[in-house]
Amino acid sequence: MYISFTSAHSSFRTKKMKTLSQIEIIFLSIALLLFITSSATPSTYSNQTNLDYIKTSCNLTHYKTLCYISLSPYALKIDSNPQRLAVTALNLTLSSANSAAKFIKNIPHGRGGLTRFEAGAVADCVEEIGDSVSELQDSIRELESINYEDSSKFEMVMSDVETWVSAALTDDDTCMDGFGQDGRAKAVVKDLVRRHVVKVARLTSNALAVINMYASTHEK
DSSP states (O other): OOOOHHHHHHHHHHHHHHHHHHHHHHHHHHHHHHHHHHHHHHHHHHHHHHHHHHHHHHTTSSOHHHHHHHHGGGHHHHTTOHHHHHHHHHHHHHHHHHHHHHHHHTSOBSTTSBOHHHHHHHHHHHHHHHHHHHHHHHHHHHHHTOOSSOHHHHHHHHHHHHHHHHHHHHHHHHHHHTTOSSSOSOHHHHHHHHHHHHHHHHHHHHHHHHHHHHHHTTOO
C-alpha cells in the first residue's frame, strides 16, 4: 500500500503544532496564575488580618454581629489600629444618631399622625438624641487629637470620652421613656421610634466597648 510522504509529513506537523499549542497554553495559564497570586496575596493577607482584628475586637462588644457588619467595610482604613477603630465606631454611631433624629423629627403630626402627647414625646426624644450627637462629636474631636506621648493627658482624655459616650448611651435610652408604658402613645409610633433609637443605642454601646478596649491598651 502506498502512503503519501507529503500527507504523512503534514499530519505529523499538524500534531506537533497542536502539541506545542497545548504546552504554550499550559505555560501561559501557569504564568498568569502565578502573576495573579503574587499580586493579590499581600493585599489579601493584609485585609484578612485587618478583618480578623475587627472580629476579635467586636467579640468584646454586646452586639457582635452589628459591630462586625458595620466596621468590616472600613477594615483597610482602620488597619488594625485601636484609635482608628474607636474613631470609626464613633463616626458610624454619630451618622446613625443624626439619621435617627432626622427621621423621628419628620414623623407626621396632626390629623392621622401624632397626637399631642406623642408629639411631645417625639420632641423630647429628638432633644435627647441631639445631646447624644453633641457628646459623640466631642468624643471624636478629642480622640482624633489625642496625645500618645503624654500618658496623664491620654488617661484624662480617655476618661472624658468614656464619660461622654456613656452619657450618649443614657440619652438614647431616655429617648424612649417619654412614650411611657400607659398606652397613651400608639404602639405603631413607639415601634417606629424604637427601631431607630435601638440601633443608635447598640452602636453607641459597641463604640463604648471599643473605646474601653483602646483605653486599656495604655494602662500601666
